[in-house]
Amino acid sequence: MIYRNADIENYPFPFPRDQYRYSTNLEPTGRRNASAAGGWGDRRVDIDRRYRSELDERARILAADPSRSQCLPHMVPACWDAMLTLMRELAADYPATMRLDRISPDDNTFRWRNDLLGIDDTFTFGDPATLPTAPLDYICGQIQEDVVLLDQRAGQLWGDAGVVTFAANWSFGFDIGMSFLQIHGPVPRVHSEKVITRAHEFLMRLEPGQSFRRTNWSLTVDGKLDTATETYREWGRDRRTLAEGPLDEVGDRLFLRTEVQHLIRLPHSGAVMFLIRTYLLPFAAIATVDAWADRLYRVLEDLPHDMTEYKGLERTRGPALRWLATFGGVTP
Numbered sequence: 116m117i118y119r120n121a122d123i124e125n126y127p128f129p130f131p132r133d134q135y136r137y138s139t140n141l142e143p144t145g146r147r148n149a150s151a152a153g154g155w156g157d158r159r160v161d162i163d164r165r166y167r168s169e170l171d172e173r174a175r176i177l178a179a180d181p182s183r184s185q186c187l188p189h190m191v192p193a194c195w196d197a198m199l200t201l202m203r204e205l206a207a208d209y210p211a212t213m214r215l216d217r218i219s220p221d222d223n224t225f226r227w228r229n230d231l232l233g234i235d236d237t238f239t240f241g242d243p244a245t246l247p248t249a250p251l252d253y254i255c256g257q258i259q260e261d262v263v264l265l266d267q268r269a270g271q272l273w274g275d276a277g278v279v280t281f282a283a284n285w286s287f288g289f290d291i292g293m294s295f296l297q298i299h300g301p302v303p304r305v306h307s308e309k310v311i312t313r314a315h316e317f318l319m320r321l322e323p324g325q326s327f328r329r330t331n332w333s334l335t336v337d338g339k340l341d342t343a344t345e346t347y348r349e350w351g352r353d354r355r356t357l358a359e360g361p362l363d364e365v366g367d368r369l370f371l372r373t374e375v376q377h378l379i380r381l382p383h384s385g386a387v388m389f390l391i392r393t394y395l396l397p398f399a400a401i402a403t404v405d406a407w408a409d410r411l412y413r414v415l416e417d418l419p420h421d422m423t424e425y426k427g428l429e430r431t432r433g434p435a436l437r438w439l440a441t442f443g444g445v446t447p
């Protein structure tokens with residue numbers, strides 16, 4: 116994976132402070148967040164130079180494991196709603212390459228063009244026979260974000276549909292159909308500190324058209340996007356080989372993984388659309404920004420044991436700290 120300046124300039128560095136703790140860290144969307152290297156957050160759906168390679172990777176994962184895409188029967192209208200909302204978003208943000216035209220208002224027929232992928236399709240909203248695949252699969256083949264759709268009923272949110280190919284150490288296939296509170300069951304601390312119940316209340320009050328975002332982060336070895344529970348056997352051992360390998364390899368092998376997560380209330384179905392976009396940057400690139408290297412060091416050094424364990428950083432945290440101190444110019 117080769118990194119360029121643009122990857123660093125636009126990287127959503129996730130730490131506002133030297134100490135990281137879980138919080139209901141939501142902020143309104145649409146504002147650019149400045150960072151020490153540039154900034155991020157202009158758009159809710161972000162197309163970058165990895166567009167094709169990440170879409171190819173998604174297609175490969177879906178072909179190998181269809182459980183990464185699921186839609187419970189009552190969520191079919193929400194999947195159409197999500198597709199059209201994302202098309203409108205793309206057309207508004209990328210007018211040079213994306214275009215949505217309503218051909219016939221009477222029967223809800225649209226023409227969708229995505230010049231980046233050479234797509235020019237006409238479909239009737241709600242009629243699956245007019246699309247080559249199910250609506251959520253169709254649009255997720257054209258965005259780099261993972262998507263979960265949450266149904267709101269009986270005073271709770273339920274993760275009842277989605278296409279998730281780049282999960283950070285969790286399983287969409289396991290979580291499908293679970294409530295928001297059940298999904299967050301394994302996360303330490305958040306229950307006693309009411310982070311999740313507060314987020315849940317907040318999300319249930321989200322109005323159509325409103326959207327918020329937050330970040331989450333982890334460390335990943337060798338730039339792998341797919342670190343789902345299902346493929347643990349393919350990526351789990353990387354942590355050990357990194358820890359047992361030479362220290363000078365850590366800069367290229369260990370990546371800070373930031374997820375930019377958007378929460379958008381869909382206009383017709385009332386479902387909440389959860390977009391998860393994963394950005395990876397190797398430590399060697401992080402270390403080109405002094406303030407980032409220093410902050411990452413402080414955060415990792417301070418991270419409590421239960422959070423380190425839950426995030427799966429027990430093996431990688433030590434090498435990360437040693438590399439930052441040796442090659443990243445950080446003074447412990």
Ligand code: HEM
Nearest residue numbers: 137138139140263274285298299301302314331332389426
């Ligand atoms: C994990 C908070 C929204 C699905 C987590 C973690 C936190 C968190 C703190 C632990 C992450 C880590 O240590 O790496 C929140 C907050 C939210 C939110 C504050 C909203 C304001 C959502 C939504 C979904 C979701 C809408 C949709 C299904 C997950 C999953 C995990 C997770 C699947 C991993 C759980 C596991 O280990 O199995 N979340 N989250 N989150 N979150 Fe959320």
